[in-house]
Amino acid sequence: MLIAFNKPFNVLCQFTDRSQPPRTTLAAFKLPLNVYAAGRLDYDSEGLLLLTDDGPLAHRLTDPRHKISKTYCVQVEGTPTEAQLKQLARGVTLSDGPTLPARVSVIDAPPVWPRNPPVRFRKTVPDTWIELEIREGRNRQVRRMTAAVGLPTLRLIRVRMGDIGLESLAPGEWREVHTPV
Numbered sequence: 001m002l003i004a005f006n007k008p009f010n011v012l013c014q015f016t017d018r019s020q021p022p023r024t025t026l027a028a029f030k031l032p033l034n035v036y037a038a039g040r041l042d043y044d045s046e047g048l049l050l051l052t053d054d055g056p057l058a059h060r061l062t063d064p065r066h067k068i069s070k071t072y073c074v075q076v077e078g079t080p081t082e083a084q085l086k087q088l089a090r091g092v093t094l095s096d097g098p099t100l101p102a103r104v105s106v107i108d109a110p111p112v113w114p115r116n117p118p119v120r121f122r123k124t125v126p127d128t129w130i131e132l133e134i135r136e137g138r139n140r141q142v143r144r145m146t147a148a149v150g151l152p153t154l155r156l157i158r159v160r161m162g163d164i165g166l167e168s169l170a171p172g173e174w175r176e177v178h179t180p181v
Helices: 055-062 082-090 141-148
Strands: 002-007 046-052 070-077 103-107 127-134 155-159 174-176
Touching: 046 055, 082 127, 082 141, 082 155, 127 141, 127 155, 141 155
Parallel strands: 046 155
Antiparallel strands: 002 046, 002 174, 070 127, 070 155, 103 127
8 A cells, every 4th residue: 555645744754752742743644554654754844755554665665776756845045046056956965975966946836735834934035946856865855955055945845756746635635546656
């Protein structure tokens, strides 16, 4: 079984949380039994999370050797220059080494749901949406990449993994996926 889930902002990508006070987890969303997240989305990131009860499939989805593409809509602080976009496209050197090249483009603001709490708004600092596609999945990689080129991430939404897209799922909704990855 493969589930596409739209993970809301400030939800932990596991079914239990031992922190105090406990945070909202996947258990709050009536997902099928015996599925587990194939990969992660940070607590403060939103969008497509795949869950499965198939261990080999989870491995294929998350193992860096398979280079499954992950596409994000990223709201960044500032207006990207051509140089910054080229830097992201070439790959960025992070504290754990260089990233693989990425696909990047400036996009219009996507038709997304409101976030609670909303992203901070500053009259004097513009923000821009970019689409970023990567083929690896290091810890907080997209946020670290945009910060490394001087474009701090304000909002991060994963919209696609391989051939599976978020489609019209609202935050907290899920559907079974029959599409091969």
